[in-house]
Amino acid sequence: MAKQLPHVKWVLPNAPARPISLFRGMPAPAWFDIRSISMDPALEDEKGVTAAVKTIETLIDEEIATGIPASRIVLGGFSQGGATSLFTGVSTQKRLAGVVCLSGWLPLSHRLRQLASETSKQTAFFLAHGEDDEVVPHEYGVESHKVFSRILDIPYRSLDAAGPGIVFKSYSDMGHSSDPREIKDLSQWISGRIP
Template identity: 30%
Template sequence: MSAKFLPLRIIKQTSNNPTGTVLFFHGSGDTGDGVREWVKFLVQDFQFPHLQVLFPTAPLRPYTPLDGGFSNVWFDRLSISPDVPEHTETLDEVCTDMVDFIKNEVIQKGIPENRIIVGGFSMGGALAMHIGFRHMPRIAGIFALSSFLSYTSSIYKLPKPSSELPPLLMCHGNRDDLVPYEWGEQTFKTLTTQFGVKGEFQTIPNALHELKRKEILLLQEWLNKQLPP
């Protein structure tokens, strides 16, 4: 296991041998343990008989929005705004490391690529979209909760794929005061109209930049649909 993503928190499947894996990436400044506890607080039985759910922790790195202070973030960004270009160096680095991690920790243990789903909250959802749409287009799906892509994202610069991309579930609070609702909605519209991505966009009423029980239940149902026993 790559030391860059320790500690790795897990919600284990209830049967002996998992037939699928879900990777859940936390938001900026959080940890795998933090988002795992948040999910379990909202839905205590967030568990699957046939799936293991992994919660990696991002490396500690300088983060420009904190004036260069260190934080557990997947990649750097110059500011939290849709029209700011992506920080290509750190984004490409973490995508390469995470794809290697998935291949070493999941695929080599017998889980095929089409039985893997990646997703996350906020920055974690952005990372998941980069992994799935740019690097691992044969995975079973992507989920992005309160998430975003820059208006000039490298994903949007990809050629239109010849085959279908992974399905996408996005959920976004309509009162989000950090990543505005319209930003998340525009991300989904661009992916569906420009690249033919199939999926659904769920509005979470009265939610700020946070996870809510309703969306975790939606996610649980969607995961079972995309990765049935």
């Protein structure tokens, strides 16, 4: 994507290694603990998600301090990074150019009404998921994008539509990975947010 979008500065942080409950306490790179691949609120690591959001907010603040306005920052990630990006995008007070979640989900959706910022309604979101995802089920992506409409009243948009809203794309024959169709759509979407 860097070749297709040469005007974009890419900042690619790595999640720190931490013990993961799902892996019986074995350390792995993760933004927050994973007790189960589930959207069950009782199994979510709210404290960890909140700490991850603070880390990402700090990274955004550092970019703003270099002179890049929030309105030209697209936040995104894959899997748990996408989940962290989504929750940051929903809760931040900064008016970002957009938020991307690939093969992820919206954590803490049960707290969305209390934690969502007003700026989230003015943000563009791009969610994409493989229909054959063997790690984060496709249904989690589907349910996550529906939450935006039900709880935050954020409208659905087509891929080439300008302005705030949510795009959700499903890809057949794609597991917990990415493929050229998704990258092409994502590149087009980012170009529309930060030309």
